Amino acid sequence: MSDTQTLRLARLINMAALFALIGVLAGSLHLQFGVGEQPCPLCLVQRSAMIGLAVGPMMNLLWGMKPAHYALSILAALVGSAGSIRQILLHINDPMGTGYGPAVMGYHLYTWALITFIVAIAGIAVVLLWNRPFTINDPGVLASVSRGIRVSGLVALLWAILWATVELVVITVAVLPECGLGMCPDDPEPIGGLGDSVGWVFIAVTGLIALIAAVMVDRRLARRAAAPC
């Protein structure tokens, strides 16, 4: 496998990881805005760790492949696991209770979150076994583009990064009405949701905004690369 192919595959893996995390965050946003389930403090801790998980792939794509970037994602997964395990223990400790929030395919969301964190740690460990991308002097997409080097799949890559950013902004803004600047209520009251289908439309709109922004950035970069020095 050539250096270019290795780099392309490594970037593809990181991009796929980023889209998977976007999917997880989109699901939680749908539950909040579509169904009307306000996130509990432990849920917000797990969301924060999910965002932390996305930092590694983002840095790998924009700055170049480095084991240190994966290390940050592993640490985020460990922090998130602490939140998930705490919530699972609360559920186990309440034998009469049916758990917190709705169950998806038989598991509550905090159980799915723990599965996600464990899969992420295992996945990163497997990717770290592949040493080749770290031996290529990958400058990352930011440096490549600024040097006028065309990056294949740039729109998809920008889309993933910008969508994750849009979701982070939505999550941040949504915390304010629930918690204000203080501590969040332990058992937040459900709010009137937008409805199942409107909730998904809302998620699709965040993706569309990110896609439009990605196309605009890509065109701007292409124009800059084509301009005579």
Next chain:
Amino acid sequence: MMFSMFVLWIIVFIGIFLRQRWVTPLVLVTLVWTLVLLKLHMTDPIPLNF
């Protein structure tokens, strides 16, 4: 309090876009802050409280 955690992540993302050196330390600070907030919200005593 929880709001500050996400504001820190927004600053991290801005740092990533601007390729700033302080991103890695700030990610670590944000993760520690997340753990602190987790501990602050551990209000129910359970046998395996940690």
